[in-house]
Amino acid sequence: MSAPTFDIAILGSGPVGCVLALSLARHAPDPGRIVLMGPAPAARRPGQSIDPRALALNHGSRQMLQPLGAWPAQAADILTVHVSQAGHLGRTLIDQADLAVPRLGCVVTYDDLLDTLQAAVRASGVTRIPQRPPRPLPGRPVTLQLADGPAQARIALISDGARPQGLQRQYRQSAVLATIRAANPIAGRAFERFTRTGPLALLPHPAGTDLYSLVWCLHPDQAQALAALPDPAFDQALQQAFGQRLGSLRRIGPASTFPLSLHAGPSLQGPGVVAVGNxxxxxxxxxxxxxxxxxxxxxxxxxxxxxxxxxxxxxxQPRLIRYARQRRLDRGLTIGITDTLPRLFATANPLARHAGGLALAALDLIPALRNPLARHLLQGQRL
Structure with missing residues (x-):
């Protein structure tokens, strides 16, 4: 059999695929032997948004992206995170000073991050094929069916965002995304407020010091109805759910919705095939x-x-097997935290909700409880 066409094929050109390509290219004798597959980003005019998401990147992610030349020009610092529960006493404040870091994280727009990453990939020497990534056929080598015929790679790394097969949970929630202007912004402060319908987050927005990115989780029917409300009615609903900590809140532009669910599968997909990211x-x-x-x-x-x-x-293969084994702890803890929190605080059981308030108060009063959780959210488990 002839030699593989590529050493590594990265199937998916979103942020995780781009970071993987850049990280591998730094150590590859010939970066051209690495191929990144995925549609080219849609062209957009200055000021135009293709993807409405604002992304919270923690301190560890910023440390990863900056050496790759992939940090966006615009970013809003998160210095503190205020966590509370609607209708109950108890809150906790996570502060960068407690963890001895310059910031807990930053908020960037999806469009800016992807533009920056794609520019870095173009300068890296990695081969770029702008087509929808094929599903790899595991083996030694891995077989790929490209638009102009079959190809081979020694390793295929799937980063296309397709939902993995395995653990699944439907949260019966959708996230409402919008940009909010606050009358009394607090510099560097993000908010996570647990409500009966699901979490409500307000994150500093990189486009302005008085702007916040809203992520509000509700039942899908409620989310659709809320997103369709005219501005005054939307603002009133948000104010009632969030309170007066930032003064009056006003939506800027339209809202959008995304369905929420959990899907988790094995990292190792077969001989020579590994899945990463979404x-x-x-x-x-x-x-x-x-x-x-x-x-x-x-x-x-x-x-x-x-x-x-x-x-x-x-x-x-031995290195891929070792990688999959080493990722189990970080993946398991992070999936467990993000799966438990929204279900715990959204319960209708009053005892459980009071217990949640007491837990927030305990986290605020006892750094030995708060800091390990905060540090995991800051940088994960690294082996």
């Missing part, structure tokens, strides 16, 4: 952990393959 796990957006976990997947996989890149004729 192709390995898609999670509830509470605490903003999904992309951060995917970026840790990419960083640890690139680290695991770094020695192999110097000798791609060697069998990569």
């Amino acid at each position: 192709a390995a796990q898609t999670m509830h957006p509470v605490a903003g952990q999904g992309l951060n976990l995917g970026l840790r997947d990419a960083a640890q996989l690139a680290h695991a393959l770094q020695p192999w890149l110097a000798d791609p004729a060697a069998d990569p």
Whole structure:
């Protein structure tokens, strides 16, 4: 059989796929032997938004992206996070000073992040094929069916965001996304408020010091109805749910909705095939952990393959197996936290809701309880 066309095929050109390509290219003798597959980003005019999402990137993700030349020009710092529960006493405040870091994280827009990453990929020497990623046929080598015929790669890394098969949970929630202007903004402060319908988050927005990115989780029917409300009615509903901590709140522009569910499957998909990011796990957006976990997947996989890149004729499978084993703890803890929190605080059981308020109060009063959780959300488990 002829030699593989590529050493590594990365199937999916979203943020995780781009970070994986950049991280591997830094250590590859010939970056052109790495191919990144995925449709080219849609062209957009200055000021135009293609994707409405604002992304909370934690301190660990920023440390990962900056050396790759992939940090967006516009970012809003998160210095503190205020966590509360609607209708109950008890809250906790997570502060960057308690964790000895310059910031807990930053908020960037999806469009800015992807534009920056794509520009870095173009300068990296990685081969780019702008087509929908094929499903790989595991083997040694892996077979890929491209638009102009079959190709082969020694390793295929799936980062296309397709929902993995395995653990599943339907939350019966959708997230309402919108940009909000606050009359009395608090610099660097993000809010996570647990309500009976689901979490409500307000994150500092990179487009303005008085702007916040809203992520409000509700039953799908409620979410659709809320997103369709005229501005005054939407603002009134938001004010009632969030309170007066930021003064009056006004929606800027339209709202959009996304359905929420949990899907998690094995990292190792077969001989020579590994899934990362949303192709390995898609999670509830509470605490903003999904992309951060995917970026840790990419960083640890690139680290695991770094020695192999110097000798791609060697069998990569032992390294892939070791990578999958090392990712279990971080993935399991993060999936567990993001799966438990929204269901715990949305329960109709009054005792459980009071217990949630007491837990928030305990976290606020006892750093030994608060800081380990905060540090995991800040950087995950790194082996």
